[in-house]
Amino acid sequence: MRQNLPLLLCIALCLSSACSHYYYAPNSLQTPYLQQKHDTRASIGFIGGNEFSGWEASACFSPVKYGAVLFNHFQVQHAKPDDNPERKYGNGRLTEFALGAYNPIKKNMSLSLFAGWGGGQVFNAYGNGGVSNLRFERIFLQPGMMIQGKRARFGVATRFNRLNYVSGEVDLGIPPTELNAIRSIENVSPIYFSELGFVGGFGAAPVWVDFRINLNNKESLHSSGFATSTAGISIQFELDYFWRKTEANRPMNSFNTE
Amino acid sequence: MKKLHLACLFLGTLILAAACKRDTDFNYYYYEPADFALLSQYLNLPDRPENYQSTLPKHLQSLGLAARPVDYDKATLGRVLFYDKNLSKDGTISCASCHKQELAFSDDKKVSAGVFGLTGDRNSIALGSVLSFSAYYGTDLFGPSGVPFFWDNRANTAAEQNLASMTNPNEMGMSHTDIVNAVQTQPYYEPLFRMAFGSNQVTQARVSEAIAEFVNGIGSYKSKFDSEAEKTLGYNTYSNLERNNFSGFSAAENRGKLIYLDNCASCHSPLQGRPEKMKANNGLDAATVDAGVGGVTNQANDMAQFKVPTLRNIELTGPYMHDGRFATLEEVVEHYSTGIQNHPNLSPELKYGYQPKKLNFSAQDKSDLVAFLKTLTDQELRTDKRYANPFK
Numbered sequence: 001m002r003q004n005l006p007l008l009l010c011i012a013l014c015l016s017s018a019c020s021h022y023y024y025a026p027n028s029l030q031t032p033y034l035q036q037k038h039d040t041r042a043s044i045g046f047i048g049g050n051e052f053s054g055w056e057a058s059a060c061f062s063p064v065k066y067g068a069v070l071f072n073h074f075q076v077q078h079a080k081p082d083d084n085p086e087r088k089y090g091n092g093r094l095t096e097f098a099l100g101a102y103n104p105i106k107k108n109m110s111l112s113l114f115a116g117w118g119g120g121q122v123f124n125a126y127g128n129g130g131v132s133n134l135r136f137e138r139i140f141l142q143p144g145m146m147i148q149g150k151r152a153r154f155g156v157a158t159r160f161n162r163l164n165y166v167s168g169e170v171d172l173g174i175p176p177t178e179l180n181a182i183r184s185i186e187n188v189s190p191i192y193f194s195e196l197g198f199v200g201g202f203g204a205a206p207v208w209v210d211f212r213i214n215l216n217n218k219e220s221l222h223s224s225g226f227a228t229s230t231a232g233i234s235i236q237f238e239l240d241y242f243w244r245k246t247e248a249n250r251p252m253n254s255f256n257t258e
Numbered sequence: 259m260k261k262l263h264l265a266c267l268f269l270g271t272l273i274l275a276a277a278c279k280r281d282t283d284f285n286y287y288y289y290e291p292a293d294f295a296l297l298s299q300y301l302n303l304p305d306r307p308e309n310y311q312s313t314l315p316k317h318l319q320s321l322g323l324a325a326r327p328v329d330y331d332k333a334t335l336g337r338v339l340f341y342d343k344n345l346s347k348d349g350t351i352s353c354a355s356c357h358k359q360e361l362a363f364s365d366d367k368k369v370s371a372g373v374f375g376l377t378g379d380r381n382s383i384a385l386g387s388v389l390s391f392s393a394y395y396g397t398d399l400f401g402p403s404g405v406p407f408f409w410d411n412r413a414n415t416a417a418e419q420n421l422a423s424m425t426n427p428n429e430m431g432m433s434h435t436d437i438v439n440a441v442q443t444q445p446y447y448e449p450l451f452r453m454a455f456g457s458n459q460v461t462q463a464r465v466s467e468a469i470a471e472f473v474n475g476i477g478s479y480k481s482k483f484d485s486e487a488e489k490t491l492g493y494n495t496y497s498n499l500e501r502n503n504f505s506g507f508s509a510a511e512n513r514g515k516l517i518y519l520d521n522c523a524s525c526h527s528p529l530q531g532r533p534e535k536m537k538a539n540n541g542l543d544a545a546t547v548d549a550g551v552g553g554v555t556n557q558a559n560d561m562a563q564f565k566v567p568t569l570r571n572i573e574l575t576g577p578y579m580h581d582g583r584f585a586t587l588e589e590v591v592e593h594y595s596t597g598i599q600n601h602p603n604l605s606p607e608l609k610y611g612y613q614p615k616k617l618n619f620s621a622q623d624k625s626d627l628v629a630f631l632k633t634l635t636d637q638e639l640r641t642d643k644r645y646a647n648p649f650k
Contacts, residue, residue, distance in 0.1 A: 087503040129331075130288075131451070165282055172288040179286075186284045 016088040020051050020078060020088060021124045021178055022162035023134055024163065025227035026214040027074035028092055028196025028234070031155035033110050034102040038240055045234020051076040052090070058234065062102070070114050071100040076230075081125065087135075088127040094120030096138065096165070097184055099103055112157075119166075129256045130174035132182055136165045137154055153208065155199040164190035181224045193218035196231045206241035210234050262392045277434045293449035300446045301648045307334040308452075308644040310475025312390040315488040318479060326392040327477045331454040336472025338450060339465060340374040341647045344607075345424060347431030348373045353420065353469065354647060356429070362386030362478065362571035368582030373431040380409050380548070381582035384575040386639050387567050390418070390477035393530055394568075403532065409564045409580040411537060412554045420461070431473045434462040441465055476645060478537070478636040480571050482506065490650060500528055507633065516632025517623055522569075524607050530568045530634060537563040538605040541598035541614050542579060550580065556621035562601055575634045587628045595619040 032041045041060045046053065054076030062068040077091035094116020103111045118152030119137045126132075164167075170182050184225045194217045201210035222228050272453055289297065297303055304462060340353045356370035356378070357363040364384035369377045370626035388394040388405075397404040397414045406412070407419035424430045424437060441447050441460045451458045452468035456469055482606070486504035491497070501519060503512045525535045537551045539562050546552070552561030564580045578584040584593065598604070598614040608615050617636060619627065639645070 129456075165284075168285070169287045170284060172286050184286075186282055189282055201440040 007098050010141055021090055021225055022052060022078065022092065022227050023181065023225040025049055025076060025092065025232050026195045026216050027056055027072060028058070028212045028214055028230070028232055029118050029142060029144065029157040029195065030058045030060065030070060030072060031112065031146045031157045031197070031199055032068065032070070033146040033148045033153065033155070034060070034062050034112065036111060037062055038063040038106055040227070042237040042239055043234045044235035045210070045232050047074065047076065047212070047225045047230050047232030049076070054077045054232070056243070061101065064073065066101050066103060068100050068102055070100060070116065072096050072118070086127045088125060090122065090124035092120060094118055094138070098140070104186065105203070108147055110146050111117070112144045112146070115250050124178070126174045126178060128173060128175070130171035132168065132170045132174060132178070134165050134168040134182070134185070136163055138163050141255070151202055151204055153201045157197045158193045161195065162190050163193070178225070184224050191221065193197035193221060201236070204240035205240045208236045210236055269498065279599055280458050289449060289453065297446050297449060299335065300650060301338060303334065303648050303650055306333055310644060312393065312475070312477035312479070314390060314393065315479055315484050316493045317484070317487045317491045317495050317529055318389050318531055320493040321529065323389065323393045323531055325390040326474060329454070329471055331640070332468045332471035333475045334456040335450040336470065337445065337467050338648055339441070340472050341649055342444070344372050344444060345437060346434060347429060348434065351430050353423065355384050356382040359645050362574040362636070362639060364575035365474065366576065368577050371404050372426070372429040376428045378426070378428050381577060383409065383567070384571060385473055385476055386478045386636070387570045387572070387575060389479045389530060389563035389568070389570065392474035405536060405565070407533060408592065410550050410554050411565055415467040416473055420469045421466045422475070431461050437465055439463050480638045481636040482633040483530065495529060508629065510629040511633050512625045513577045514626035514628070517619070517627045521617055525566050525605065526569050533568050534567045535568040535605070538566050539563050539601045539603040541604050541608055542583070542593070542599055544599040544601055546601070548581065559603055564605055569631060570634050571636055573632045574640070587631055588624065591619060591624045591627055595624065625639065
C-alpha cells in the first residue's frame, strides 16, 4: 500500500479538473482511531489539488466513552496575490465542528459516525480586475472506519454533505464561463453530494504520518468549479499518549494524600 | 444519559437546519456598490461596461479589415468624457456637441459652434461615416493604409485628434492643465479612472486615450447595403459580384449602385471599406481657398487636397464637403455632374485629359444615385445606447 500511495496521489491530481478557479474543494475526511474515553488526536498537514495547495489541521477528543468531538480547519490557495492586477489567484477556507460516536471493534479497528456543521469562504481574482467572494455553510454526516496496526494503518470514510452557498459578492466583469458557474452554484444551492476519503499511514504511537485522498463523487459539479479531488499528507499525534504516560508515572502517594 | 441527550439534540438541530432551504444572498456587481451609487447620481451607466467590440460582416472582413480590441472600461470612461461639457473652456461644448449620435456623429451646421460663440473653420467630420472607427482610422497601426484624421490628414491617431480638438481655441479652448483640472473636479471620474487605468490619477494622456477608446468602439456596418452585400458576396469580394443586382434593393437602388461603382467607387471604395485614396481635390474651386493637406505638408501638389471619406450614413451627415457648402445630397451629385472646377491639383479621376470631367447625370441617374446613397444609412447607430449621452 505504502508503495502505491505516491501513484495514487498523482492519479488524484490528474483527475482534478483543469479549471484554475474553484468554488469548492474537499477537505480531508478525518477517520480518527478512537478506542476509549479521553483519546485525543491532533493532526496538521499539507493538502492540495490541481493548481491549488494549502494546509489543514484537525483535532479529535473523546470526552465520554463512545462519544467524540471533532474540529477541522482547511485552507488552500491558488497562486498568490501580488501587485499585478492581471494576476489570477484564489483562496478558500473552511472551519467545522462535529459531534460523533465511535465503536472500537476488536483491538485494531474503530468505527465512527460524525455529524457536523461548518462554514467557510472562497475568494477568486480573475486577472481582469474582477473578483468573486462566496460564503458557504456545510452540514455533514460522516461514517468511517479505521484499522490500525503497530506500524501501519488504513481508513476509509464517506461524507454526505449539504453545502449551502449563503452569500456572495460577484463582479460582473469576471469571465462569462466563471460567471455562469457561480450563477449555477447559486441556483442549485443547497447542494447535496457525497465524498469519499481514503487514508493510509505509517508510524507508531504516538506519531503517525498519513497520506490522504479525498474524492468528490458528484460529477455534475465538476464543471461548476468544484475540485474533483484533493490529496494530502499529514502528521498526527496521539496526545493522550503523553498525559496517560504522565499519569502512569505519577507517584502512588499522590493518590494517597488526596 | 444526559450526554446522549445532548448528542441527540445536536444531531436533531443539524437535521432541522438541513431541512430548511435558506435563501441565498448573492450580489452581482461590476463597480463597487459605493462607486456605482456615486456614478448613478450623475450618469445613466449600466451596471457593467457595454461591449464595444465590433464584429464586421463577412464582406468587410474579406477586405482584410478588423476592428482593434477595445478596452470596455476605457471606452466607458471615454463615453463620459465625450459627452462632458466641462471639457470646454466655457462649459458649453463637448465632443458630442459637434458629433451628434443621431447624425452619425456629425453636425448639421456648415461649421460647428465652439466656445464663446466662436466657430470652427471646417465642417465636422462624421465619426459614424466609417465601418468601424478602429478598423479604419489610424496610421499608427495600419501604416499608409490607415486613414489619418482631420480633413487635412494632420493627425495619426484618435488620441492626437481629440487632443487637438480639445485644445483648439475655436473649438473647446482648453489647455492640457485645464483638461486635467476639469476632470479632477468631477467626482464621477474617480471610479471610472480607477476601473479604466487601475488608479484614479488623471492625466491629459489618459483623457485622450479614453476618448480614443470610445470612438474606436464606434462602428457602422448594419446598413441595408451591408446586409445585402453580406448576403450576395459573403467572403467573395473579389468576384465583381457587387455589380449584380442586390435582391433586397429596389430597381432605383440597384441602378444607383451601378452609377456609384462606375463613377464614385474609385475614390470612395466599392464596398465602403477604406477609401481608395487618402486625399484628393474634387474640383470645388478653381483656385486654392483652403490649403487642406497642403497647409500641413507645404507641398504645392497637396494644396486644396482633402481627406476622401467613405460615404456610410451620408444621408445623415450634411451639409457636405470640408466647408459644408452643399446642403443636400442632390447638390453634391449636381456638383459632380456639372460643377467640377479645374483646380491645378484636381484628382485625375475627375478629369478628361486636362479638362474637368462633366459626368452629366440625367435626372433619373441623380435620383437613383441618391437612392443608393441612402442605403448606406445605419439606423441602429443613431439610437445605439452604447454611444448615447450618459449624463442625467
